[in-house]
Amino acid sequence: MRRVNLTREESWALPGVFLLKNFLVHTVFLVLLWGLPMKNPKSHFPKIHQIAYEGPQASQALAFRHYNPDEVIGGKSMEEHMRFSIAYWHAFRGTGGDPFGPGTIIRPWESGKDAVSIAKVRMDAAFEFFQKIRAPFYCFHDRDIAPEGRTLAESNKNLDQIVAHAKQLQKATGVKLLWGTANLFSNPRYMCGAATNPDAHVFAYAAAQVKKALDVTKELGGENYVFWGGREGYETLLNTNLKREQEHLATFMHMAKDYANSIGFKGQFLIEPKPKEPTKHQYDFDVASGIAFLRTFGLEKVFKFNIETNHATLAGHTFQHEIEVAAAAGMLGSIDANAGDLLLGWDTDQFNTDVRELTLAMLSILKAGGLGTGGFNFDAKLRRPSIDTEDLFHAHIGGMDAYALGFKLAQKILADGKLEKFVADRYASFDTGYGKDIEKRRIGFRELNKLALGKLGEPKPRSGKQEYLENLIMSYLHG
Ligand code: XUL
Ligand code: CO
Secondary structure, eight states: OOOOOOOHHHHHHSHHHHHHHHHHHHHHHHHHHHHHHHHSOOOSSTTOOOOEEOOTTOSSSSEESSOOTTOEETTEEHHHHHOEEEEHHHHHHOOOOBTTBOOOOOOTTOOOSSHHHHHHHHHHHHHHHHHHHTOSEEEEEHHHHSOOOSSHHHHHHHHHHHHHHHHHHHHHHOOEEEEEEOOOSSSGGGTTOSTTOSOHHHHHHHHHHHHHHHHHHHHTTOSEEEEOOTTSEESOGGGOOHHHHHHHHHHHHHHHHHHHHHHTOOOEEEEOOOSOSSSSEESSOSHHHHHHHHHHTTOTTTEEEEEEHHHHHHTTOOHHHHHHHHHHTTOEEEEEOOBOOTTTOSOOOBOOOOHHHHHHHHHHHHHTTOOTTOOEEEOOOOOTTOOSHHHHHHHHHHHHHHHHHHHHHHHHHHHHOHHHHHHHHHTGGGTSHHHHHHHTTOOOHHHHHHHIIIIIOSOOOOOOOHHHHHHHHHHHHHO
């Protein structure tokens, strides 16, 4: 065959090439058309736009009145200050079920050909929600995001598929993982505990599950890793070797840290105390007993605390109390933001809109220098009759606004300085003289005895001024 040298234009005009060209152009066009919906996947919340800050006078309900992510306070945006996070288990696995009846909440995205594909669509909906509600972080248990398989290997395989999906969504949206954790409490194998189970077989299985959870938390850039010991406690002391179980729990935590170090996971380890529920007694009862546990077993440098409001009240403390105890030990890590119903007495996990409580909590958090790698994770769920998708937005808007307002009011209280000055003055006798010597441990009972019998005489009582201080706080809240 004779070869002819054709120009580029001429070669495009040849019949065969013309057909090929047309074919290519059409194919590219079709692929582009087909690709469009892939780039703009179907919205799961088509009627709801990204929530905007509209200020306290906002006319519509789906707007922020106090949380303005872009507002800069003290050189940092509110988004950076608050580090809000969505709890996957409540927001995307919560059904409204309770011990007396099944779930009431049916989500349109909960359908598909198999559990893994449903999990992927659910995750698409979750990331759309994170963006629309303007939460920069989310948190999960391994089994929230991916279905548990028939074997551990199958569960790990499911998790790998979903983690790959999460990684893409994180990259596409900029939403990050505040913390990961393992669910060591739902499956019946853990009914007598995980690390504190009397059966070493269960301990081994739990270790393997946490190993994997640490792997995926690292893979997704998680900034912390949480241990909530849901069933690490007992139902009755009749069948329990408490000492051995506590030692096993500590061993498990040491193993977790050794493994995390070995894979180069730099996230902060957090313990989330809770006194009871589901067990009668949980070993990490509250922050104080958590500190004692960690110090007893040489783990105090490894852990900080993830403090949950409702867990604090179940332990008979205020939220602020738990924050102060952790802060005093330099172990304040993160917050599971919710509220309990004090008349009910179980872990109702409600959204917190009590601005006074949150202002006081924020005051303690700010005085402690903030949360570092932690954040405010909404470990809170909708009430059983709140079945509209929109309710998920109202709930989180309320929580975010209440926390943002609490933050701003606490800033105001600190800037004003009256409260801090009052407290500083109350302890001023320890700033100089024998008071300072006491703090520095430079004197003892003999010297103090001499002073008390000699020039000091009877101490003069001073008012604690509680009512004045309560009114002062009220003046910041309500003018
Ligand atoms: C349970 C609870 C957990 C932890 C994570 O009361 O708070 O969801 O936050 O395991
Ligand atoms: Co929690």
